[in-house]
Amino acid sequence: MGAIAGVYSADATFMTYATSRIGMRKVKRHKNFELSLQLTDGFIRPPRDAQRNWLMNRLLKELSDDLEALDASAKTFVKGAEPADMSDRSQAALEDTEIMEDWQIDVMRAMATEACATPGDILEIGFGRGVASDFIQAHGVRSHTIIECNPTIIERAEQWRGRHSDRDIRVVPGLWQDTIGGLGQFDGIFFHTYPLNHEEFIEYVFKAATFAEHFFDAAAAHLKPGGNLTYMTMEIDSLSRGHQRALLRRFRTISMRRLTDLGVPDSTRDAQWAQETIIIRASK
Numbered sequence: 001m002g003a004i005a006g007v008y009s010a011d012a013t014f015m016t017y018a019t020s021r022i023g024m025r026k027v028k029r030h031k032n033f034e035l036s037l038q039l040t041d042g043f044i045r046p047p048r049d050a051q052r053n054w055l056m057n058r059l060l061k062e063l064s065d066d067l068e069a070l071d072a073s074a075k076t077f078v079k080g081a082e083p084a085d086m087s088d089r090s091q092a093a094l095e096d097t098e099i100m101e102d103w104q105i106d107v108m109r110a111m112a113t114e115a116c117a118t119p120g121d122i123l124e125i126g127f128g129r130g131v132a133s134d135f136i137q138a139h140g141v142r143s144h145t146i147i148e149c150n151p152t153i154i155e156r157a158e159q160w161r162g163r164h165s166d167r168d169i170r171v172v173p174g175l176w177q178d179t180i181g182g183l184g185q186f187d188g189i190f191f192h193t194y195p196l197n198h199e200e201f202i203e204y205v206f207k208a209a210t211f212a213e214h215f216f217d218a219a220a221a222h223l224k225p226g227g228n229l230t231y232m233t234m235e236i237d238s239l240s241r242g243h244q245r246a247l248l249r250r251f252r253t254i255s256m257r258r259l260t261d262l263g264v265p266d267s268t269r270d271a272q273w274a275q276e277t278i279i280i281r282a283s284k
Helices: 049-074 102-115 131-137 151-162 176-182 198-206 211-221 241-248
Strands: 003-008 014-020 023-029 034-040 121-125 143-148 169-173 186-191 223-233 253-259 277-283
Touching (some): 023 049, 034 049, 102 131, 131 143, 143 151, 143 176, 176 211, 211 223
Parallel strands (some): 121 186, 186 223
């Protein structure tokens, strides 16, 4: 026989747990949901049962808090339109709104400020409409390298570079996965690109902690000590534990900047459908 007990938490929910030879079961009841957790006996086994119980209580409390935060965040979402065609965006001739919608301009400005905290050698992944490139140049950087894979956007980038002939700017055609290896190290990396096809959308948006996660290793390898990676995340008011762990495995410090009242229109086709977002600065 196992022991069965119940504990009232501060928010008046009720948590029950049972311990037995086959493991531990916990239930957390809330007026809007119920959480149930079943552990096998050998899983998450610190030296004392009280320590295990504390870890599981913390987990259920955090998950409960996350659910309530998601409920509040859901109220800030806009409906959005059907997403853009995801068949092959690396070669398609994209309209401006398919590259970047106007509501992101303030986000680009804020990201450029973070990426150029040390205005030395800056790497930008994805030229897009050139909005972020203008903001980066406004910081008086020493050099500016841009990787872009889409042929029509490469043409735009070369035209833009021609208007800044007095600056040290290089446009590198191709995918970052194929080109970054020979580019050296940078004081700041600005990452703002998008899934190039449906497979990348599933792998890097739905399955990952954040879209930029598949770039973390490359970013860490190409940042100088103290250099900064900056990107936008689809998370709204915080970072998940998985996201934080992925960052702290590669970077020394991380900081978050919350942007609100973005003015995302109901017709947006962008994946970010809330009126808030978080931008990240991860420092090596």
